[in-house]
Amino acid sequence: MSLEEERKKASFSPTELTQYLYPNYLVPQLTLERIIELNLKCSKIPELNYSLQKFHDTRQQDIIRAYQFGTALKKFSESEKLTRWERRFIMGFYPELTAHVAQYEFFIPSFALQANEEQKKLLLPKMESLEITGCYAQTELGHGSNVRGIETQAIYDENTQQFIMHSPTITSYKWWIGGLGLTATHALVAARLIAKGNDYGPHIFLVQIRDTKTRKPLDGVDVGDIGPKFGLNGNDNGFLKFDYYRVPFDAMLNRFARLTPEGDYELLDPNGIKILYATLVSLRAGIVTDSWYRYACALTISIRYSLVREQFPDHENPNRERMILDYQIQRHKLFKNLARLYGHVFAKKPVSDHYDECERRLFKGDDSLLAESHALVSLYKVYVSHFTVQGLEECRRSCGGHGYMMLSGLPSLYMNHLPTVTYDGDNNILALQAARYLITLMKKQNPQGVFGFLNTPMPDLSVCPDIKDSTYHQICFEAIAKLKIQSVFKKEQDLIAKGFKKPRIWNEFLQVEGIEATEAVYHASLHFYYIEGISKISNLLIRNAIEILRLIYASTELAKYHAELIRLGMPNSIFEQLKEVQLDSLDRTRPNALALIEAFEISETTLNSVIGRKDGKIYQNMVWTSKYMNPVNKGKVFPGIHRYLRPKL
Amino acid sequence: MSLEEERKKASFSPTELTQYLYPNYLVPQLTLERIIELNLKCSKIPELNYSLQKFHDTRQQDIIRAYQFGTALKKFSESEKLTRWERRFIMGFYPELTAHVAQYEFFIPSFALQANEEQKKLLLPKMESLEITGCYAQTELGHGSNVRGIETQAIYDENTQQFIMHSPTITSYKWWIGGLGLTATHALVAARLIAKGNDYGPHIFLVQIRDTKTRKPLDGVDVGDIGPKFGLNGNDNGFLKFDYYRVPFDAMLNRFARLTPEGDYELLDPNGIKILYATLVSLRAGIVTDSWYRYACALTISIRYSLVREQFPDHENPNRERMILDYQIQRHKLFKNLARLYGHVFAKKPVSDHYDECERRLFKGDDSLLAESHALVSLYKVYVSHFTVQGLEECRRSCGGHGYMMLSGLPSLYMNHLPTVTYDGDNNILALQAARYLITLMKKQNPQGVFGFLNTPMPDLSVCPDIKDSTYHQICFEAIAKLKIQSVFKKEQDLIAKGFKKPRIWNEFLQVEGIEATEAVYHASLHFYYIEGISKISNLLIRNAIEILRLIYASTELAKYHAELIRLGMPNSIFEQLKEVQLDSLDRTRPNALALIEAFEISETTLNSVIGRKDGKIYQNMVWTSKYMNPVNKGKVFPGIHRYLRPKL
Incomplete structure (x- = not known):
């Protein structure tokens, strides 16, 4: 079975999915035509492309490569008259872009925001010209x-x-x-x-x-x-x-x-402080909107690999070995992540729209959305970064030993994405800030906005019209979130009644439970956007394939809250059905898996992986690369072996 | 507050704990006096010590350093006439010991096991002499x-x-x-x-x-x-x-x-195959017995750092900042891992004793323990490696941004330990093998041995004499494990009744649930050894301090099985008390935390961390090391900047 044959199994056209995903969700600022054009042009400029050689380089060479990328990008940017979004899109190829990212994403925008007109007039041109x-x-x-x-x-x-x-x-x-x-x-x-x-x-x-x-x-x-x-x-x-x-x-x-x-x-x-505060929020929103890229890279590599790699005799044909994606546990590991990736994709637009609206109002002196936007973006920054990092590692491990090789491309995805859980606001601190905001909503009679559902009556989960019904799942997610936030609220009230002050309560008593509650709110929110995203897909074949991913997402995340669901009155029979839906959806996703991830159209050079190749020729590639690109193999004998090992050993 | 003052807070003598831990659990093959002697002698041989310089080196330099370590070790080994265990102990300092580990731990033992007497006579001396x-x-x-x-x-x-x-x-x-x-x-x-x-x-x-x-x-x-x-x-x-x-x-x-x-x-x-199979099991047992070392390294670094690092104003004294270990979430992250580490320590001896007994019998032609030993060791290999790797990363993140610096020592602990989840039997495959073995016990009338509890009647969890009672916790753990294994067994029987064959059942239907069930069995087993380990401690002050860790372990792991506990009849009030026990135990561990981890006596050179120093002087050390040991800072201007960046930028 080749990857080419696997591609034929999909129930929909991946090209149509690509055409839908890019302008609507992935890169809404650019047309797909322009993206294809930029990809093509960039692929011809060596400095703008990864190379497997990178994995053999020293830190000094890494730094020089980043400079070369930046210099080539500047040249390309000038000759093509790139817009800000086009430049950002290309910068996304390369995570180690010291001079350019610092200049264009942090230095100039911060200066432009905080300098007065005179200062801007004097210095911005010098900054733009570098x-x-x-x-x-x-x-x-x-x-x-x-x-x-x-x-x-x-x-x-x-x-x-x-x-x-x-x-x-x-x-x-x-x-x-x-x-x-x-x-x-x-x-x-x-x-x-x-x-x-x-x-x-x-x-x-x-x-x-x-x-x-x-x-x-x-x-x-x-x-x-x-x-x-x-x-x-x-x-x-x-x-x-x-x-x-x-x-x-x-x-x-x-x-x-x-x-x-x-x-x-x-x-x-006097509005200045709030505007600066909003800048921080915008950096966090950037993590939410950009994380799909590395997540899609890791899933492309690991799904392709799982369709090439075989291990252990097949029970249906004992003379052959079984493709690893045909084991339940491998599907579970990878499709759970594929389902999350689509969730992140559908959520990124509404979350950044919310922030953009908040910012627009703020510049008019209206801070009415700031607290909610801060909480929403914090929640997504925390859990999108958390689940992406976790997913990158799950993808890596799903490739067994070979995923430990740098040439697989998987370790560096993890290494480079890891700091998103720490920078622009440590995840623990942001989750706590979100928790404290969400608790305050419990005191409002009829809270509106994206978290309004938290203060509504508890539903009855004992009646489920259809175990695959997205509305029922949404009700479950919201009920769990309510239960957990209300429990923290109640504990806070009890502690206040006992005479404890809020700072102490939130340093010493409610951090663990407060953070746990925010995760439930995140899932309720993400699942809402998931449903919304699917409802907008007009191509029925695509919609059906992604609806199965939503089922994986819902059943996987709801299963983590089994105890809460029992407390909320879900009968055991319904819970068991939900688990069956999960396992069944994994199998139903199997024929579409390759198409669902290849629709992200990650190019071979940005993947930069010996095991994630589009043609499936992984072993030939591994041998060739290890043999001929590896500097320690130069010469037949490792320099230093006689000096450091041989005389004594 | 200095680390020196923190050390005075402990309720027991860490030296006495060290004296108890080393000969009984950590390195039972050597006396503590000999360990101290070896540590002292090795600390004077530069090649046998890590250096912060390492983090700046190229791969070629890494390889050469490994050779140098090996050569120095051989010299030391000869002059000191080291025993096999003494050599192994020293090799533990250094994870990248290519020539020596390959030679002494794999090559020679495998040859000695599988060669006949003639072959051994001819070649073993040449192998021993290198x-x-x-x-x-x-x-x-x-x-x-x-x-x-x-x-x-x-x-x-x-x-x-x-x-x-x-x-x-x-x-x-x-x-x-x-x-x-x-x-x-x-x-x-x-x-x-x-x-x-x-x-x-x-x-x-x-x-x-x-x-x-x-x-x-x-x-x-x-x-x-x-x-x-x-x-x-x-x-x-x-x-x-x-x-x-x-x-x-x-x-x-x-x-x-x-x-x-x-x-x-x-x-x-004809016994050969089984003996070879047992060799594989022994490699896995090695992961179980050795993993405490890196885990203790990471916890030493992160607990010390958390007692030096301050962040955000203290609610009790707003002019000061609060030590990060005084936030509930930081205690939760670190002490949960400290409690696990002690669990791993108490379990490693009974698990390796079990395997040793199995091997002894096997050489006498008695394979009666092989299947059980394989399952037991697999279970521990899987979850000890899983939780250690997870713990190393939790420790790293608990140090915020600074944990992302190589000089913190934390990334390399993770990077080097990570393959334990994959090698010597991938964790998924071993967990599945263990699951299938455990399921077979369900058919036995009265299974004996370490998993005998799985086929006993379900207990009544509704009556809890004392929420801190270890016997009650053990009953809960065992009940959960039974519930989960029995559920998988029942599903297997149902599928067989429907005409499915076992290979298909275990490739396509029961992998996810089967693996999940093994985790519950692991916790039941580990908690049993935890109780057993504590019961042997005669020093009451130490016993009390570690009993609080056991409470953290039990309450943390049981909380994950809330739904199962409800199904087993645990009233909500008991569950809520258990959660209170967890949070309360975190606070009670706070004064003992430093002593509990420093009792492992990890030396500064093996820690090799700028933020985990015994004297707490982390910031001075970070600045000095970044400034003066960092090769890219040599010279005032980075070589290449003009060539690769300046002319264009």
Whole structure:
């Protein structure tokens, strides 16, 4: 059986699915025609393509490759006059894009948001032309999630009308800053503004740290690369310390606040704090909207591999071995993830739409959506990153030993995606913030909005018209979420009644249960978007195939809440039927699995995997690559073996 | 608060705990005095110690470091006249020990087991003196877990009385073989014995593959390193292909079977197959007995870090920040793992004792314990590796962003331990084998042995004398395991009644549920050993501290089976009390946490972590190491920046 024959088994046209997914969900900013065109053009520029050689490289070579990618992208961007979204789309190919991502995704947008008109007029052109290259320096060695605790100081000196940038403690070293380690000439530095002895808390300053020509660090600036990481080693995450380093008066970005030359503080826009807060939310929304890409890569590799790899004699034909995707446990591992991937895809648009609407209102001075949007995006940031990382590892393990080889492409997907659970708000902290928001809804009489369902009456789960009915599943998910949020709410009320204060309650008593409750709310929300997404598919064949994935999602996630379902009155017979639906849906997905994942059209060069090839020729490829691309195999004898091993061994 | 002050909080003496743990559980083969002596002596030999420099090295340097370790170990071993267990203990410091581990743990023991007396007399001395260095070559590109499916051929040529080693297909390449890639001069090759047209299945042949002086591969042998992996990159896992390569008649190991010069097959010991099968089991038992080490490393790092790291204002003292171990969620993450680690420690002795007894009997021709031992060891191999890997990652994440730095030591613990879920029997396959064995017990009237409890009457869970009572917890664990195994058994019987054959049932219908059931059996077994282990501790202060860990273990794992507990009649009030016990036990463990993990006495050099230091000076250390040990920071300007970035950017 070849992959080509497998492709014929699908009940629908994967091309039509691709045409539906891309403009509606995956990359709504671009037409599919333009995506195909960009893919084709990029595939002809070697620097914009992964190579298996990468896995044999040193960190220095990784960094250089990232520079080469960035330089080639800039050239391509200019010759093709790429839009912002087109550039972002191409940047998505490559996770280690230090200079460019730092510049275009963090440095310029943050500057544009927080500088006043005069500052923008003066400096934005230099930033766009890359005369100035920069980074956004907020996190410190001692302070990550707790932004208000940052220690770097910007002390105003009225006499010279300069700011003195200073790092007073070891923990005040800026740390983890992308693009800072080796590259940036300028940094947007978050520092406490101190003037006339008053501490006005964190503000942003544009600080030159390296000579723009030689790139040598300037005096008074201690800057460098923080060292190797679990992944993303082409990035130069950096550290930065100031030793009473003086910068001019206009270094402070002045859109929301400023200092008079005399050192008096003026708040220019009281809305500023909320807008900055929203920026953080937008970074998190980015994780929600972009994570499908690596998830689809891992599933493409592992589903193709599972259709080529055979193991153990087949009970139907003992002289042949059985394809591993024909074992129930392999289907369970992979299709559970395929179903989640589609869930993430259907949810990403409504979640980012919600945030966009929130942002639009905010710029008009209306913050009515901010709290809800923050909770919604937090919930999705937490669980999309969590389940994607978990899924990447499940895909990797489903490929057995070969999934442990770097050449499989699977380890680096995991290594590079892993930090999404930690950065832009650690998952635990965001989940707790979401929990506390959701609890507050319990006090509202009739809460509206995306979490309104949490304060509605409990349904009766004992009657199920049809075990595959999506409405029944939705009712179950919502009931579980209500039960769990209400339980935490009740415990909070009990603790308050006993005289405990909220901060203590949320540090010491309700964190574990509070976080657990948010997961149930997430599933209820995601399943709602899943149904909504499916309802919009007009192609019946496609709709039916994806509806089976929804069944896998619903039955898998609901099964985790068996105890809650019992408490909510679901009879055991219904629960048993639900488990049967799960196993049955795995089998029904089998003929469509390849088409469902290949509709994501991940190219071979971005996959960069010896075991995930479209032609299924994995073994030939593995042997060739290990033999001829592996630097330790050069020469017949490993250099050093005689010196370090042979004389003694 | 310093770590020194934290150490004073413990309710017991960690030194006494160390003295109890090491000889009784951790390293029962050596006295604690000898361990301390070996640790001290090794700490003075640079090659036997990790260094932070390692994280900056290339793969070539990793391999060389492994050689240096091996060479230094051999020298030390000779001068100190180390026993086998002493050598093993020291090898445990270093996970990437290609030549030595391959030689002493795989090559020599396999040869000694399968060669006849004559062969041993001739060759064992050369192997012990390392004149011959070898590897054990079984796994192929196309066949891992399915040993019977291997394809490499050893075709007997009666005319020359030679074997012709041949790799007939691309999938028959030997692959993953440790120590083969660059080092071994000889390989024990598992190949199908083919004589007079008969295929006798896999047998073992000792084959020279490289020149012992020059280490050049011999003609007809295609050998090399398979390339970079997720971890363990100091190891030279290799590939090997034969092209009608001739070896002498005595290459075949002859203890269990042999060929006459005429090419007729003679089975010499019908017990042979079972003994070889037991060897596989012993490798798995090794994973169970050794995994505590890396788990303890990760917990030492993350508990120390959590006692130094502060984040967010403390509700009791808003001018200070709160130590992260004083948040409930951090305690939950770490102490759940600390409790598991102690469980693994208490279980490892009874499990390996069981296997040792099985092996003793087997050599006497008595295979009565083999099936049970295989199931027991499989169960523990699967879940000890699973929970250890999961725990290593939970520890890493609990250190936030800094846990993503290689210098934290945490990523490499994960990377290097990860393959334990795949090698020596993939976890899914072993769990399925265990499930099928456990199901067979349901047919026995009165099964004895370690799983005898599975076929006893269901208990009444509605009456709980004391919510902290370990006997009650044990009854609950066993009841859950029974419920789940019996449910799978019933489904199997139903499917058989419907006319399905067992192979199909176990490929297509019962894999998911069968595997889930084994986890419940594992917890019941582990909890039994936990109680047993605690009961033997005579020091009451230590016993009390570890009993609280057992409460964490029991309440955490039982909570996962809430639905089963409801079905078994546990009232909701008891379940709620159990959850309270869990949270309360986390808080009660807090003052003892550091002592409970430091009792494992992991040395600073084996920890090799900037954030897990005994003196708590993490930030100073991070800055110094990133600044001065990081090769990309050498010189003020990164070489290549002008060439690859500057002209364009």
